[in-house]
Amino acid sequence: MKHWLLAAGLLSLAPAASVPQRPPFMLVVHGGAGTIRRQDMTPAQDSAYRATLTQAIRAGYDVLRRGGSSLDAVTAVITVLEDSPLFNAGKGAVLTNAGTVELDAAIMDGAALRAGAVAGVKHIKNPITLARLVMEKSPHVMLAGDGAEAFAKEQGMTLVPQSYFYTERRARELERIKAAEAKQRAHGTVGAVALDQQGRLAAGTSTGGTANKRWGRIGDSPIVGAGTYASDACAVSATGAGEYFIRNVVAHDICARVRYARESLEQAAREVVLEELVAQHGDGGVIALDNDGHFTMPFNTEGMYRGSVGPDGQIVVKIYRDE
Amino acid sequence: MKHWLLAAGLLSLAPAASVPQRPPFMLVVHGGAGTIRRQDMTPAQDSAYRATLTQAIRAGYDVLRRGGSSLDAVTAVITVLEDSPLFNAGKGAVLTNAGTVELDAAIMDGAALRAGAVAGVKHIKNPITLARLVMEKSPHVMLAGDGAEAFAKEQGMTLVPQSYFYTERRARELERIKAAEAKQRAHGTVGAVALDQQGRLAAGTSTGGTANKRWGRIGDSPIVGAGTYASDACAVSATGAGEYFIRNVVAHDICARVRYARESLEQAAREVVLEELVAQHGDGGVIALDNDGHFTMPFNTEGMYRGSVGPDGQIVVKIYRDE
Numbered sequence: 001m002k003h004w005l006l007a008a009g010l011l012s013l014a015p016a017a018s019v020p021q022r023p024p025f026m027l028v029v030h031g032g033a034g035t036i037r038r039q040d041m042t043p044a045q046d047s048a049y050r051a052t053l054t055q056a057i058r059a060g061y062d063v064l065r066r067g068g069s070s071l072d073a074v075t076a077v078i079t080v081l082e083d084s085p086l087f088n089a090g091k092g093a094v095l096t097n098a099g100t101v102e103l104d105a106a107i108m109d110g111a112a113l114r115a116g117a118v119a120g121v122k123h124i125k126n127p128i129t130l131a132r133l134v135m136e137k138s139p140h141v142m143l144a145g146d147g148a149e150a151f152a153k154e155q156g157m158t159l160v161p162q163s164y165f166y167t168e169r170r171a172r173e174l175e176r177i178k179a180a181e182a183k184q185r186a187h188g189t190v191g192a193v194a195l196d197q198q199g200r201l202a203a204g205t206s207t208g209g210t211a212n213k214r215w216g217r218i219g220d221s222p223i224v225g226a227g228t229y230a231s232d233a234c235a236v237s238a239t240g241a242g243e244y245f246i247r248n249v250v251a252h253d254i255c256a257r258v259r260y261a262r263e264s265l266e267q268a269a270r271e272v273v274l275e276e277l278v279a280q281h282g283d284g285g286v287i288a289l290d291n292d293g294h295f296t297m298p299f300n301t302e303g304m305y306r307g308s309v310g311p312d313g314q315i316v317v318k319i320y321r322d323e
Numbered sequence: 324m325k326h327w328l329l330a331a332g333l334l335s336l337a338p339a340a341s342v343p344q345r346p347p348f349m350l351v352v353h354g355g356a357g358t359i360r361r362q363d364m365t366p367a368q369d370s371a372y373r374a375t376l377t378q379a380i381r382a383g384y385d386v387l388r389r390g391g392s393s394l395d396a397v398t399a400v401i402t403v404l405e406d407s408p409l410f411n412a413g414k415g416a417v418l419t420n421a422g423t424v425e426l427d428a429a430i431m432d433g434a435a436l437r438a439g440a441v442a443g444v445k446h447i448k449n450p451i452t453l454a455r456l457v458m459e460k461s462p463h464v465m466l467a468g469d470g471a472e473a474f475a476k477e478q479g480m481t482l483v484p485q486s487y488f489y490t491e492r493r494a495r496e497l498e499r500i501k502a503a504e505a506k507q508r509a510h511g512t513v514g515a516v517a518l519d520q521q522g523r524l525a526a527g528t529s530t531g532g533t534a535n536k537r538w539g540r541i542g543d544s545p546i547v548g549a550g551t552y553a554s555d556a557c558a559v560s561a562t563g564a565g566e567y568f569i570r571n572v573v574a575h576d577i578c579a580r581v582r583y584a585r586e587s588l589e590q591a592a593r594e595v596v597l598e599e600l601v602a603q604h605g606d607g608g609v610i611a612l613d614n615d616g617h618f619t620m621p622f623n624t625e626g627m628y629r630g631s632v633g634p635d636g637q638i639v640v641k642i643y644r645d646e
Binding site: 077079115119142143145146147151216224225226229243246247252257259 | 469
């Protein structure tokens with residue numbers, strides 16, 4: 001229709017009214033925030049992180065570019081990051097005090113306000129997939145522990161042994177943290193927010209939680225409103241010291257400020273991450289995206305693995321604060 | 324100072340400026356919302372519910388009247404309700420599909436923005452006490468399952484066998500629900516919000532979750548922001564079909580509307596419970612209290628066990644919609 005009007009000279013070609021070349025879509029990704037400093041990274045490490053982030057973003061981009069859903073894009077991104085030993089999620093998850101892994105994940109479909117989450121699962125290779133099955137195939141939002149794994153089996157998922165998650169690096173890290181009496185808090189999380197060509201927002205987060213954690217601790221990642229949230233207007237995935245993100249209901253608070261206080265997404269995210277959390281010493285960061293494709297990635301730590309891609313296909317990846 | 328000014332005739336005695344007789348405090352309690360109809364209750368059942376609610380409210384009132392904290396008041400109220408076989412929490416918890424109990428609870432200190440929560444515990448007589456220990460004695464906000472019970476033991480709590488929770492009534496209910504193929508969703512929760520004489524708000528919620536639940540399902544009660552939330556301005560405890568309360572981040576959304584949209588507490592709570600949840604068929608209700616002692620108790624079901632008390636000591640208890 002628009003093409004016909006253009007051809008007939010009935011529609012102007014003024015930039016403001018022009019038909020966009022490609023429908024807008026957007027993908028923003030994080031791989032955890034923390035004490036990530038240029039001087040502590042070898043060039044090989046730096047490259048490895050950038051390469052995996054790029055690969056993850058490309059997987060999500062491929063979904064969005066061909067008209068796929070933001071849910072599929074978020075799932076695709078997080079699956080790549082869960083399968084990498086570099087990030088604290090899936091394969092690369094940190095170890096608990098008992099030397100095991102306990103994984104948390106959540107996914108939320110902002111358009112339909114549906115969500116799924118799992119907490120404390122030990123034999124699930126891709127917790128984001130299980131979170132999505134909880135959303136799509138159960139009447140519940142959140143399942144935990146053995147029960148969540150029983151549901152996974154009923155859904156035909158293959159469980160993996162704990163040995164799948166064992167990496168030399170995480171074992172050494174746990175020893176180091178135990179020796180330092182938990183002074184160092186290793187955390188990290190992976191997450192993605194996406195807007196698809198149908199204008200639907202989605203958010204997802206996956207994590208191994210805090211290294212050396214005990215007592216079945218659940219962090220903010222699988223908690224809808226804290227580490228993960230999406231509505232029809234706003235999507236957020238968080239990473240950091242989860243307890244602060246739970247108490248401040250960070251992901252929902254950012255979206256509530258946009259909805260009720262008419263703050264811009266950037267104002268809202270900065271206020272929460274750089275003011276409120278900083279005042280409480282709550283380390284971390286967020287990625288946030290609105291339904292116009294605007295996004296922001298504030299963090300109050302030395303670095304955050306992060307990146308984005310839009311319709312032009314230019315994948316941007318950053319790690320340090322000064323990038 | 325005010326007394327001196329009054330004596331010197333420098334301050335008027337107009338009611339608006341008068342010094343209140345007693346510092347304000349307020350306590351609001353619920354015992355679950357659902358299909359609670361006058362015609363389905365015997366006079367003996369009606370009296371038993373009212374008596375236990377009154378006893379619980381009196382326990383909280385005694386704390387607040389003598390200057391105790393809102394946290395202690397919330398804990399006292401919920402402990403009485405957990406110890407009663409009438410309500411779906413503690414002793415009276417509904418049974419899971421496996422015929423066991425799995426209990427969830429959370430407590431939040433609005434003044435300090437601290438919170439504690441437990442999910443899926445099976446041997447804890449008073450989950451609200453364990454939630455409080457998580458808040459006060461652990462670096463975490465939320466603990467689940469066996470890990471949470473290990474923490475309870477380390478804190479010196481005595482674990483009870485599952486047989487403690489067994490009641491003939493819940494066993495029959497589970498059989499009935501299984502026979503009806505889960506058509507009837509029995510839920511229910513207990514909760515309290517309190518404002519103490521120091522102006523500090525607190526909220527707490529405790530539940531057995533949904534009868535016949537499976538797969539380690541976690542409902543909204545232990546999720547900060549969903550079923551339980553308190554800030555320095557607003558405290559909420561919810562009851563109902565938990566999945567809807569999680570997706571809508573109900574407790575935090577009510578407080579966010581008050582904070583950012585300048586809605587009154589009543590407007591905010593009614594909008595969320597009577598408009599947004601109703602549109603989604605999300606059954607339930609909330610109790611909400613602000614730091615002026617204003618409270619509201621909207622629900623979209625046929626009844627909600629509920630009550631309140633203020634400085635005058637008049638305990639009000641209601642069950643049905645037409646009260």
